[in-house]
Amino acid sequence: MTVAILPAIKSHPFSCKVIIIAEKTMANFILTEIEERAHGKVARLAIDNQRKLNTLNTAVIKEFAETMDRLDEDKDIAVLVITGAGNKSFIGGADINLMAGLDPESAREFITSIHMTCHKARFFHAPVIARVNGFCLGAGMELAAACDIVVAGKSASFAMPEVRVGIPSVVEAALLPKILGLNLARDLVMTGRSINAEEAYTAGLVQRLCEDEALDAATETAIEEILEGGRNAMAIQKQLCNDWENNALEDGIQMGIDAFARAYESDEPGRMMGAFINRPR
Structure with missing residues (x-):
C-alpha cells in the first residue's frame, strides 16, 4: 500500500500554547491526523x-464513511480538512471499472453511497475545507461542492465527465446550479469538459485560489480564520447554511438517484465504459 504523509500543521498564531496530539491513524485507503x-x-x-488517482470504489467509500462517523463523534473537532493523498489528484471520480458492471439495482445502491459520502461532509458538525490538489472529477467535484470552503492550487482541474461514459451527473451535482449558475452547470454536465482552477474560482466553486506550493499555507489561513469564530455559533451557522439550500436540494438528489439507476436500463453505460477501459494506451 502507498503511504502518503499529510502536510505538517502549523501552530495557531493566536494561541499562547498549542498542544499537538500525535494521533495518526492509517487504514487501507484513508489517512487521518488530529491536532489539538x-x-x-x-x-x-x-x-x-x-x-487510481484517488478514485472512489466500494472499499474507499466504506472506510471514508466509517472515518467520518468517528470524527463526527468528537465534538472538540473545530474544523476538518479533506484532501487527496499525493499531489496528482484530489478525487478522480468514481471507479469506472466498478460502474461498468452495475445493473439498475446495484447502480442505485452505489450512487446512494456516493451521495452519503458527500452528505457526511455537508452535515459534519464543524466546517469542512476541501484542499484540492490536482484532478477534481465527477464525485470529487461533488464532494468539493459539499464542503464549506474550497481551497485549490492553480494546477487543479475540475470536470463532470459522466455523460462521456453513458451516465448522468447526479446526487450532489444538484448543488452546482446554485454555486456555478444554471448555464455553466448545464455546460459542464452536458459536455463533460474540464475547467481550470482559475475558472472554478471565477465561477464560485473555489473560494481560495493559490499557487500549488502555497496550498498548505492557504489552507492554514482558512483554518485559522475558522478557529477565531465561536464554536457554538459556528455549528449553528453551518446548520443554517444547510437549511438555506436543503429543501429543494434533497428532492433534486432523489431525482438524480432515480435517473442514475434508469441509465442502467440500457446497455450504454457498460458499452461506453467498456470502450473507455479497453481504449488503446
Missing part, C-alpha cells in the same frame, strides 16, 4: 488511492 489547538482540534483526512 487552544481553540479546538483540527482534523485532516486524506483519501489514499493514489494508484
